[in-house]
Amino acid sequence: MRSRAQLLRSELIGVAGVIERNLYLTRRYIWWDVAFLVWTVANTLTIVFIGRGIEASGGAIDVERVTTYLLIGAVIWAYLGIIFEFITETVAWERWEGTIEYTFMAPLRRSAHLAGMAAFAVVYGLIRALLIFGIVGLFFDLSLSNANFLAAIVVLLVASVSFAGIGIMTAVLPLISPEKGAQLGFVAQGVLLVVSGIYYPVSVLPDWMKWLAAISPATYALDGVRDALLDGADLTTMGPTLGILVLIGAVCIPAGLALFSAGERYAKRHGKLKRSG
Amino acid sequence: MSQPHPILETPPQVLTAAPAIEVIELRKEFRRKAPRTATGPRRRRIAALDGVTFTVARGETVAILGQNGSGKSTLVRLLSTLLLHDGGTAKVFGHDVFREPRAVRRLVNRVSVEASFFKKMSAAENLSYAARFYGISARETRDEIPRILGRVGFPINRRTEPMENLSRGMQQKVALARALLTAPVLLLLDEPTTGLDPRSKLEVQKFVREIRDVHDATILLCTHDMTEADTLADRVGIIDRGKLLALKTPDALKRHYGTATLEEAFFAATGRTFAEDSDEGEDDEDDEREVLA
Numbered sequence: 020m021r022s023r024a025q026l027l028r029s030e031l032i033g034v035a036g037v038i039e040r041n042l043y044l045t046r047r048y049i050w051w052d053v054a055f056l057v058w059t060v061a062n063t064l065t066i067v068f069i070g071r072g073i074e075a076s077g078g079a080i081d082v083e084r085v086t087t088y089l090l091i092g093a094v095i096w097a098y099l100g101i102i103f104e105f106i107t108e109t110v111a112w113e114r115w116e117g118t119i120e121y122t123f124m125a126p127l128r129r130s131a132h133l134a135g136m137a138a139f140a141v142v143y144g145l146i147r148a149l150l151i152f153g154i155v156g157l158f159f160d161l162s163l164s165n166a167n168f169l170a171a172i173v174v175l176l177v178a179s180v181s182f183a184g185i186g187i188m189t190a191v192l193p194l195i196s197p198e199k200g201a202q203l204g205f206v207a208q209g210v211l212l213v214v215s216g217i218y219y220p221v222s223v224l225p226d227w228m229k230w231l232a233a234i235s236p237a238t239y240a241l242d243g244v245r246d247a248l249l250d251g252a253d254l255t256t257m258g259p260t261l262g263i264l265v266l267i268g269a270v271c272i273p274a275g276l277a278l279f280s281a282g283e284r285y286a287k288r289h290g291k292l293k294r295s296g
Numbered sequence: 297m298s299q300p301h302p303i304l305e306t307p308p309q310v311l312t313a314a315p316a317i318e319v320i321e322l323r324k325e326f327r328r329k330a331p332r333t334a335t336g337p338r339r340r341r342i343a344a345l346d347g348v349t350f351t352v353a354r355g356e357t358v359a360i361l362g363q364n365g366s367g368k369s370t371l372v373r374l375l376s377t378l379l380l381h382d383g384g385t386a387k388v389f390g391h392d393v394f395r396e397p398r399a400v401r402r403l404v405n406r407v408s409v410e411a412s413f414f415k416k417m418s419a420a421e422n423l424s425y426a427a428r429f430y431g432i433s434a435r436e437t438r439d440e441i442p443r444i445l446g447r448v449g450f451p452i453n454r455r456t457e458p459m460e461n462l463s464r465g466m467q468q469k470v471a472l473a474r475a476l477l478t479a480p481v482l483l484l485l486d487e488p489t490t491g492l493d494p495r496s497k498l499e500v501q502k503f504v505r506e507i508r509d510v511h512d513a514t515i516l517l518c519t520h521d522m523t524e525a526d527t528l529a530d531r532v533g534i535i536d537r538g539k540l541l542a543l544k545t546p547d548a549l550k551r552h553y554g555t556a557t558l559e560e561a562f563f564a565a566t567g568r569t570f571a572e573d574s575d576e577g578e579d580d581e582d583d584e585r586e587v588l589a
Contacts, residue, residue, distance in 0.1 A: 029431025036428020040414070043425070047416040047458070117412030121474075124376045125429035126401035132429075287380045290326055290373075 033127035037135025041105075045143070056147065063093040063155045066218065070159075083162040084249065090155055091245050092217040098148040098175070099182055099212065099237060105140035106186030107204040109133065110193040120292055129283065130276055133190070137183035145175070165251030173254060174243035177264045181236030184271025185211065191275075191282035194291060216241055236267045314390030316482055316514035317352040317375065323383035324370050324538075344370040346538035347384065354389075357508050357515040358543070359529035361522070361562055367538040368518035369408075372486045375516070376406050388482055402430070405480035409487040411467035415460040419445065419470045422459060423477055430478040437477070444473045449499050465496025472503055483507065485517045489524060497524075504528055522558040532558065536566040 045052060070086035109132075113119035122132070189207045192200030214228050215221070215237030224232060232238045243260045246252035254261070286292050324345040345367045352358045362368045373379045374386060377397040386393040388400045413422045420441055427437045442452050448469040459467060468488065475483060485504065489497040501524060507513050508528070519525050525532050526546045533543035542549060542565055546558060553564035 025431075032428050032431050032433050035434075036425045039428060039434075040417075040421075040425035043417050043421045044414065116414050117410055118414060120373075120376070120378050120408075121406075121412060121426065122429065124378055124401055124404070124406065125426070126398050126431070127429045128398075284380065287378060290370075290379060292378050 029126075030128055030131040033125075033131045034135040034138065036127075037132060038139045041136070041139040041143075056150065059097050059147075060151055060154050063090065063097070063151055064158060066093045067155060067159060081162070083160050086159045087162040087249060088245065089218055090152065090159070090161065091248060092241065093155075094148050094152045095175075095237070095241055095244060096212055096217050097151055098144045100208065101144035101147060102137075102140045102179065102182045103186050103189065103204070103208045105143070106133070106136050106183060107189045107193075107201070107208075109136050109190045111197070111201045111204075114193065114197060114292075123283070123292055129279060133183075133187050133276070133279065137179075137186065140186070141176070141179045141183070144179075145172075148175075162249060166248045167251045167253055168248070170252060170254050170257060171244045171247035174240060174247060174257065174261065174264070177261055177268070178236050178240035178243070180268035181264060181271045182240075184268060184273075184275040185236070187275030188271070188278050191279045194279075194282040194286040197291065211235055211237055214238070234267070236264055236271070239264050239267075314387065315351045316354045316356065316389060317350070317516065318387040318390075319351070319371075319375075319384070320349050320386075321384035322348045322371075322374065322381060322386050324367075324374060324379060325382050343538045345374070348535070348538070348540045349384075350533065350540055350543050352514060352516060354514055355512060356531065357517065357529050358531050358533060359517040359519055359525035360533045360535050360540075361519065361525055361558070362535035363520075363566075363568070366535045368535060369486055370538075371535070372406060372408070372484045372516070372518055375400075375482075375484055376404060377401055403480060404482045404484060405475035405478050406484040406486065407468070407471045407475050407488045409490045411464070411471040413459045413467065413470065416458050418456045418458055419450065419462070419473075420455040422470065423474055426474050427477050432478070440477065441473075444477055445470070448472045448476070448503050463496075465492050465499070468492060468496065468500060469503075472500065476507070481513055483513050483515045485515060485519075487519055488517075490520060501528060522562070526558050534562055534565045536568070541565045 067086050067089045070080070070082050070089055073080055073085070074082050110119065113122055185207075189204040192203045194200065210231070214224065214231040215235045216224075216232065217237075221229060221232040221238055239260050243252075243257050243264070246257060246260070322345050323343065325341045325343050327339040328342045329339060348367070348371065350358075360368050360371065370379065374381055375388065375393060377393060377400055381394060389403055391399040391403070393400050413419075423441050423445075424434070424437055427441075428434075442455065445455055446452055450466060450469045450473065454462070454466070459470070462470070472488070488504070489500050492500065504515065504517070505528060508515055515528075517525070517528060530545065531543055532546050532549055534541045534549075542552065544552060549558065549561050550556065553561040555561045555564055
C-alpha cells in the first residue's frame, strides 16, 4: 500500500502540474495577456477619471479620495474577474481543447486539481492587480498617505479563499450544461460584483440587494482594502472583517467542492465529459 | 507484479490473482431525443451497453470490433472511470471501477481516436504536466520524456514545437507516449490508428506490438480495422448494438461463423457490414448534450 506521505507527495506534484500547465499556457498566449492588460488599464482609467469629471462639472468632492476609492474598486473587479475566469474555465477550457477526459481519468484528487487552478489564479491575479494599480496610479494624485499596503494584501489573500470557493461553485455549471453553464458563470460573477459595492457604498443599494451584499465576500474585501489604503487601518482593527471573510471561506470551499463533486457525478452519469469545440 | 517502471518509485498496485478486466452484465444507458408527442415522453432510453460480460487475462491483448455507435467507446469510457454504469460490475485487476476509481486510475491509461492536447503547448510540455497528474515529478520526467518520445518514433528535435504544427500521425505518437509515461498495466486503445496515413498506422501498430511483447501490459483495443485486430489481438470480440456477440481467438471466430476472414465473420455475426453505421448507442451522449446545451 502507498503510504500517506507518498500519497501527499503525489497530490502536491499534481497541484504543481496544474500550475505548470497554466504557466505554459500563459507563456504561449502572452500577447493576449498583454492585450487584455492594456484593455483593463484603459477601462480602469475611464472609471477613475469619473472622479475628476465630477469636480470639473462643479461637484464638491475630495478628488484624491474619490479617485483612490474608484481605483480600488476597479482593481478588485479586475482581480475577481481573473480568479473567476480561471477557476470557472477549469472545465470549459479543457473541454474545448479536448483534454478533459485525460484530466478527469488521472488519479489526481479533484480538490488538488482545483487547488492548483485556484493557486495559479490568485498569484496571477495579484500580480496583474498590482500592475494595474501601479500603472493607473501614475495618472492621478492618490490619497495614499496613510496607506497600509501589507494589510490590504492580507485582506485580499484571505478573501481569495472565498472567491476560489465561489469560483468552484460556478465551475461546476459547464459540467452540467457545457454552453449554458459557462454563460451562467459570467452572470453569477456579474451579480456578485454589482451587489458588493465596487464603485459605491452598499448602503446605496435597494434593501433586497443589501441582503446579497451581506453574504458576498467581495463586500468585505472592498471594505477591508479601502480601510487599509484610504485610512491606514491595521490588521488588528480589521479583525471583524477578516473574521467574516474566514467564515465565508470556511463555508464556500467545502460547499464548492461538494457541488463540483455532485456535478462530476452527474456528468459521468450522462456522458458529458466528452470534448466539445 | 508488473515490470518496474524506470520513473515510478511506487508502481501501481496490482492484485496478481485477479484478471486484468472482469466485466459482468455491464449496462449503460443514455437518454435520447424523441419526437414530442401528446402523451409520450420527449426522451427515450437507449442501451449503449446491454449486459456485456467478458474477462481479459493479465498480459492478454483483446480487440473489440464494432461499428460506430456499437458501444466500444462507452466500454472504454466506463473502464477509464469517465462514465458511471447503470448495472452490472466492472473490475480492473480486482479493483471495482465504480467504487475504487482512484485505484483503477493508477493502473489504466488510454489512447483515443482524437489525440487531445493543448494545441499551443509543445509535446514535451503536454507530457510534462500530464505526468504530474500521476504524481511523477519534474526530476523524474526530465530524461524520461525524450526517451519515451524516441521510443514511439517521434523526432526528439521537434518536442518543443506546438502540437498544432504536428501532423495527425505525430500527435498520435505523442498520445501513445503520454499513456506509456504513466506506466499503465492496462492500456485502453480506442481506435488509435483511425485516420492515420498507412505509414503512421504501421508505426503505431508496431509500437503496440512492442508494448504487448516487451512489457507486462494488458491491452484492450477497440478498432474498425480487421487486419489490425487479426494481427495484434490474442482474442477478438464482436460488439453490436451494445451486446457482445462473440469473443474468441481470430481463428476460432472464423471457424465459429464458417468464414475465411474476420470481416465475413463480423457480417455473419451482426448481419451488417462495417460501412453501415448504427444510429444507436453511444452517439446519444452527443444528442443529449445538444438538448441541454
